[in-house]
Amino acid sequence: MSMNDKLAMMANQIARNLQARGDETAIAETADHIAKFWDPRMRKDIAAYLEGGGDRLSPIAAKAVRRLIDRSA
């Protein structure tokens, strides 16, 4: 599994587990979770992956990563 695939899988897994709390909460909490627990290079990689299409990211995970990108911008 490539690094990107793995990161996407991790992000999706977080999103799926938080989804029951409602999409909006899930997006916010997924973003927070990644910010809080992921090393900067992983965050950078996932952001780059999203920018490059990010087709393996689930909608919530993608929105969460987008929010992270916006936050650091």
Place this chain on the structure above:
Amino acid sequence: MTRTNITVRLSDDALALACGADAVAAAFEAHGAKVERVSSWGMHWLEPLAEIDGRGYGPLSPQDVSAVLGGKAGVLDIGMIADHPFLKAQTRLTFARAGKTRPLNLDDYAATDGWKGLEAARKSGPDKTIETVLDSGLRGRGGAGFPAGIKWRTVADTSADQKYIVCNADEGDSATFADRMVMEGDPYMLIEGMAIAGLAVGASKGYVYIRSEYPHAIAKVRAAIDRAAAIIAPFELEVRVGAGSYVCGEETALLNSLEGKRGVVRAKPPLPAHEGLFGKPTVINNVLTLAAIPWIMMHGAKAYADFGMGRSRGTMPIQLAGNIRHGGLYETAFGITLGELVNDIGGGTATGRPVKAVQVGGPLGAYLPPEQFDIPFDYEAFTAKQALIGHAGITVFDDTADMSAMARFAFEFCEVESCGKCTPCRIGATRGRETLDKVAQGKDAAANLSLVLDLCETMEFGSLCAMGGFTPYPARSAIRHWPEDFTTSKVKEAAE
């Protein structure tokens, strides 16, 4: 000519069976008679004893049957049974039905005042029932003589989600058979007594712990419980069978055995009345104690307490055995003397030789010489003479008995039967036996005899339960009353 259409009543109690009652019954049936199996009258030397229209014939063998039916019984005809002197002088409260009813027949039981005690208890309620038992002065018949009412009151006053009634039917003392006779001859009476106890203390479940050596009693009580289940409900009963240990007659060892554990004695406290079977408050009474209850409930505390002497109230089913002419069950009020029991009622030894000693209270009871035959049958009177009533079994010995061998036997018995928990009993019994052997061999006899007496003190005051605590009684009484049996010369004489 053989009579027909007659009913012969013959006991099916284990002792009668051992004496051949089944073959006799079969012979009667072969001769066309109808045979009813009833309980035993308790006159053992007459078993098998047949009753025809109130008249007794015994001891019978099958060959005697035609003579009996032909009216030619001769010496086997003992006359009207109820008039027999052995019975006539008794006060049979617990054994009122002995010889008269079919053990498992509910109609017979009901027709002879059965269940009236339970009805009375149900009417008067738990508190009054306990009061009645207290006032009757009934004491535990298993040996310790503890007031039954106090035990019941303690259990009743202990709050718990579950309580139990346990009947101690591990009748292991030598010369005892009264429990067996109750269970085989009148099981409903025991069941009724237990149901009353259950009602009184708030126990919903009872166990009858019967020694495995009593297969007939086990079968009878089981069958009786099945048949009486509806009558005693919601109280429930179950039979549990022992596994051949004498100590399991000790109440705490019995509880362990009932729980499926090794039959070793528990230290007290806690008393079983507080923490007994499975840790729950438990009334544990001997068969005779519980069997006395229905009569007391039916006739009232005073009627029972009017019998007896001192603090020993009511009647005691005394069991006469050993080397005795007329062995059997003799129920009478407390206060009768040993002499009356052994000589007048028992007719002296079966061998016809002079009585040398009697042992009262089983293998751990003291040996008493004829000089002490004036002792009345009473707990306190016996205690004062360093003896005990125990379960009221009396074993008679004639003058051929070697009392040093009997003292040795006390230790040997303890050695075989000790549960092994406490040290004085576990090791002391063996050392006692060995040391008495040294005395008998004349090895340092005086020093060793004094060592035995020291050991007796260690065992009496050091043992955990009555097993080790009472083993010194027979040993010491033998040394005290028959010192000549412990001298080397006597031993040598015997050896030559």
Place this chain on the structure above:
Amino acid sequence: MTYQRQTDHGTPASSLEKRVSLTIDGQTISVPEGTSVMRAASQMGTSIPKLCASDMMESWGSCRLCLVEIDGRKGTPASCTTPVTDGMVVKTQTPRLQKLRKGVMELYISDHPLDCLTCAANGDCELQDQAGAVGLRDVRYGYEGDNHTVQAKDTSNPYFDFDPSKCIVCSRCVRACDEVQGTLALTIEDRGFGSKVSAGLKSDNFLNSECVSCGACVQACPTATLTEKSVVEIGTPDRSVITTCAYCGVGCTFRAEMRGEQLVRMVPWKDGKANRGHSCVKGRFAWGYANHADRITQPMIRDSIDQPWRVVSWEEALSFTADRLTTIRDQYGKQALGGITSSRCTNEETYLVQKLVRAGFGTNNVDTCARVCHSPTGYGLGQTFGTSAGTQDFDSVEDTDVMLVIGANPTDAHPVFGSRMKKRLRAGASLIVIDPRRTDLVKSPHIEADHHLALRPGTNVAILTALAHVIVTEGLADEAFIRTRCDWDEYQDWAAFVSDPKKSPEATEMLTGVSADTVRKAARLYATGGNAAIYYGLGVTEHSQGSSTVMAIANLAMATGNLGRPGVGVNPLRGQNNVQGACDMGSFPHELPGYRHLSNDDVRKSFEADWGVALDPEPGLRIPNMLDAAVDGTFKALYIQGEDILQSDPDTKHVSAGLAAMECVIVHDLFLNETANYAHVFLPGSTFLEKNGTFTNAERRIQLVRKVMTPANGHEDWQVTQMLANAIGCAWDYTHPSQIMDEIARLTPTFAGVSFDRLDAEGSLQWPVNDKTPHGTPVMHVDGFVRGKGRFMVTDYIPTDEKTGPRFPLLLTTGRILSQYNVGAQTRRTANSIWHDEDLLEMHPQDAENRGLKSGDWVKLASRSGETSLRLLVTDRVAPGVVYTTFHHPQTQANVITTDFSDWATNCPEYKVTAVQVSASNGPTDWQENYEALTQASRRICAQEPAE
């Protein structure tokens, strides 16, 4: 310090509050009601002779030495079985009592060998002492009578001998086995004079009996009948030191009983609050690894992992390492460095490693082995309660009415606490077990679970939600508690979520495999059965839903008000001795000591000020991420203290690839472990016997570890870390671990009141220890949660992606066994292997029959990650469709099979669910053979050059 036996008051302490006064030998004493006369006397300093009594067990009353006279009572009652009453007047010494005691002792000695001078217990024998105390001078019975003085010894147990000739039949061993350990392996056979101790049937010896070698019987024995082989060999100890066990998270304290610097035996310390004088086979006996020949005591280095090791001086090893680290940092940046702290090491050592990484390496790439065990506990309890810790002390179990044990096998993995649970269960507490496997708690002598929810592995969240569904929809929730203690809105969201009919036991029955009726009954019992406590282990955390499961557990406890008092709570059973401590010490990459996130400026600044360096505010890499990054080329150097990630972490092939990609792997350990196959530097470690420090057990109890012997490698582990730190330019000057603890206390509010002096004085302290709770905190969240209001978390059941299918139709789950410990580095180097010398695969008879397999067959175990082979054990302990194995032996390489799936929140690996296939096999797989060859090559050590 000279050797003294532990005080024994003869009978257990009474827990009653009411006090009574009595007079003993003219002296008045007041004791709690329910105290025995013996104990009362002992507490005032009067020792009444005794042999069968011990305060570890209920009174027994058999030895008859402790007889006393009591005014107004007949006879001479035994003081051990006689409870005190108010105004009682007792005499313990009278001529009559002296004569009786002497009489009893004379009987004892008449059946005892007279070989005191050559006896292993000479000088440490209660019989000898008591014979002296009662003044026995003569045995008038002689010694020719019947006796037991010549009997064959049973030497079958590797750790202790049973010599029945010395037995006095006091039953202490039997009672210890029954009451303390709860195994009921021993009995007295026969009766009367023939009574003797037996390990089960007459045909049994100790080894093949049910005995679990906990040592309770050996400790209880008053003579040389049961004696440690080490005492037989070495002799009796001459001093003792209290220290803390280095095996599981129970944290037993022991007296290391020494002869000089030689350890004679480890004896559980009766004043230890975690173990209350009990032990298991590991802590009690399995310490021989400390002196095992495999132990490496000198530093070693090599340029690359295909070379043999070179033994070098500490200076050379450290400068080699420092060079490499600096070079890598210069070339790849500091984020290419990292470290792993060990849950086996002390708090002080762990703290130093994370400090080295954060302050020395300049990165937050620090993680700990808790990553692979209890990281979801940290996350889950942090989210719901506000802190990552069990809520109770172990004593709390004595007030528990209902135990809910989920994903834990305490009788194997936490045996000393398992025994306490069993004791409480025997006393009447109810039990619910949620576990795919029929563990011993489900059914063993005198223990039977009320409900066993044998769920399909991986469905924990579904089953816990179903339990919550029943509690909420049947109106069993504790609304008063929730309203006062928790956030009511969040509760309502959660309640609505779990009330969904789709979450009901009926709806999830097919999924979990547990009947709806059983789930409903279990839920009702948990909610209404009185004080209910949840105990859980790695069967909860090591799943892709590990964090959700922990939160679901917390939800259940909050919903039923089972928090904040003794007898209830949420209790993670920690796997290793210092998992709790390692987590507390800031071993996780995102947080500093005391569970405070790096992004918290105030916290970070306090450390920066104290350490005098700037800290990176961004989280670092977790272990699996480090390995990923290594494969990816951005992570190059790893300092691993006391952990064997190659064997313990999942997906072995991925771990080895990660390690092989690094340029500097530093293994700091006792042995050349599996990870060391990929290491460039080996720094020898010290055992717990060779160091000072503290461990924190599963109940947050901080206990001292005391050095009893000089480190074989010359340095305690904290010193090694300090040398390494100083080699890369730090200037640390700790001279004793107590200084490290002082620093921890200074920087961590929950540890504010902790110091070695206070631990020494109080024996132990349960954090938080601060101004508000200066003596520590046995039960947490009493008045409010750490985070304020308890937070209900909606936990949706998201099935794992690891699915069974035609290729891999079975589910593999893994666990531990009593005699072995984790990767087995220690226990495999002790005689414990006699009980478990290989990992076995447990399989249900139905599955075995379908495959034509039987017990003892070699089988191939394959998953999508890899395959290995091991031997089969057919048993109905596991359900059809489930297989189970342990992971103690490197030959098995159980983690070749496990996958890279992990907990969504913490990346704790999903060890407990792997889809596998099992088929017949001839022996080891290619992987196993290749690995064995690699290991052989990798462990080569160059012959040492002679010193100049």
